Amino acid sequence: MSEYSPHQDWDPRDEAVLDDQRAAYDTMRRRCPVAFSDYMQWSLFRHADVRRVLEDHATFSNAVSRHLSVPNAMNPPEHARFRRLIEPYFAPGPMRDFEPLCRDIADKLVDALPAEGEIEAMADLGQPFALQVQCTFMGWPDELHAPLQDWVTRQQTATLAGDREALIGLAQEFDSVIRGLLEERRLAGAQAPDDVTTRLMRERVDGRTLSDEETISIIRNWTAGELGTISACVGILLRYLAEHTDLQMRLRREPELLPAAIDEILRMDAPLMSNRRIATCPVTLGGRRIEAGERLTVLWGSANRDEAVFGDPDAFRLDRDPDLNLLYGAGIHVCPGAPLARMELRLFLQALLDRTQVLAAVADKPAVRAHFPAGGYSRVWTQVQR
Template sequence: MTDLFAPDSHDWDPRADSVQRDQMAAYDEMRRRCPVAYSDYLQWSLFRHEDVMRVLTDHETFSNAASRHLSVPNAMDPPEHTRFRRLIEPYFSPEAMASFEPHCREIAESVVARLPQTGEIEAMAELGQNFALEIQCAFMGWPSSLHEPLRDWIRQQHDATLAGDRERLEKLALEFDGVIRELLETRRTAGAAAPDDVTTRLLRETVEGRPLRDEEIVSIIRNWTVGELGTIAASVGILVRYLAEHPNLQARLRGEPELLPAAIDEILRLDAPLMSNRRVTTKPVMIGGRRLEAGEKLTLLWGAANRDEAVFGDPDECRLDRDAETNLLYGAGIHVCPGAPLARMELRLIMEALLADTIHLALIADKPAIRARFPAGGYSAVPVRWRAERQGSSPDLVRPMGKKDPAG
């Protein structure tokens, strides 16, 4: 994979075709050959689990304040981060998840039930994106009329990101912020008649004894929504593709659904739905044998760190008995994803619904899944053949294709 490396003094080219065709394979190669690498596009990229963990646990040397825009609390450091984090965490508490679970289950089952009884589906659009849109609007208390505008916004943002069109991205960000501000204003106008949902409750929050400013609420909602819509859809695509490729594991999870939480986390360790996060150095530091000066930007590549042989052995081995503490799917340290309980519940419920409603998921030999391009993870398209376990279904199955089936 010599074309990973840029033709000048830089260590690699993250936008090279060889990287974009299969980010996981390219990052595996970089982790072994140049674990702390520089490029114009991502600046310093970290590929090893050990180096990423060091950054995550040393927030004094590696700051989260790496964004040009207000990002609450993602781009904040203590003590500011601590104050906002304390405000946000109750929205994802065990009590909040238990309250939302019945509605979440209903949506998951509805999305699956709308799929055709048999034939081919494109799992990213028909399952992952539909579920992500419906579940996020339900969690925030937004009307279903926002589903399609949000879908169109995601598509436009994706296209502008791939094109590197900063002007278009800025315009799209303002459009999205405008939608949120309209939702806030509607609830203010309604007063006591406003729905008691997550969006309304954020309007009542205070930090350090003062109400949240609108720009802070917009930032919180933007981070929750953009992150949720992208990563949940990507996660569903990865999970469906993996199970379609591994029929023994698919069958085992149908018979033992209690294994789904461990299986989901492990499959998403193998193939990251969220590729990266950023940090910036606050002082000179040596990491991975490279000297970084103060103010250097870093890209933490989750998809690489979570496949590190030094921690996981064979990175492609699917094991349901791994130590959950080593899996960086939701990060680690003080910035671990606060929404992880919600994401885990949503993914468990959509996969429970899918496996309960099907007797067959298989890849299609002449229609391979198409890899997403950075900064997205997972796939842009996942064609699969499926058969539902509904009244009148035929027991005749098409033999699924696939490689060695782990955990079967």
């Protein structure tokens, strides 16, 4: 970190910002599109600046974590070696094999809803769906559902507070749980279940098997992404459809529109708010000089609402260019799990729309926004009629 320390352009932890991140980011995009704060250092609000950073990995390094993060915090050529290992898990074949299991989870959760009445979408659908899908995909027991949800909640709290000590402890806690699962499979030997966790243990890179630390890092990244982001997506989608009954009814009639509709809703309201980069050399963005070693926060929740690219950011359109939507990132670090996430959300909404007649907002219970680093909502009350 250089000694260069500009004044604060904004406070990301101000109560007004946390209460409505979208509105705050919309304002900052117009007022100060490259902004400095003590908490985030340089925040990028415009689509063009975000895209530049994502595609120039030589100037803007992904190696921002203090701990091993495979492959999220890696740069080429190391990143490519691990990326090649990971991508086959989300290829068309494995996704087809997993689809019936994912559909069954979605169907059973929706079938368990009341015939008529209020639900809280995050607790009743979003969180259990994400937990069950992740554990099923990885081959983990149901007993992990509750502790994993508690872990995600505490991790988000520690991240918001900037509590590095707590984050280190949470990483160690997660690692301990996964080490136990790996040891169970080692002890089982040839009788170990043929699941994703076991297959990861047998992967090789540079002619050697992965270390436990590398395997755990991959699993941690997958798990944190799945549990936090998919549950946020469910809340965002339910709230939007409950408030737009015409679209809700159209998607019931034309389910083939679901993939494009889901991506567009999540463009407007980001489930994942940000990622980090670090400058490897002095660079100018938006007229601001950024020194080597300074940290940048890429704000998806702003870039995907940039009027310069999308016009009215709240206008729902099914004919947008999908390459402009940064929902799953861009460049070499585009999310490898995007095929799984898209399949999960499509199957979830298909089950929900097939098994309900009406989804409506609850007038006297407005949705409660989640606070950074989470996107979407912490509470979404919805009236259901089946």
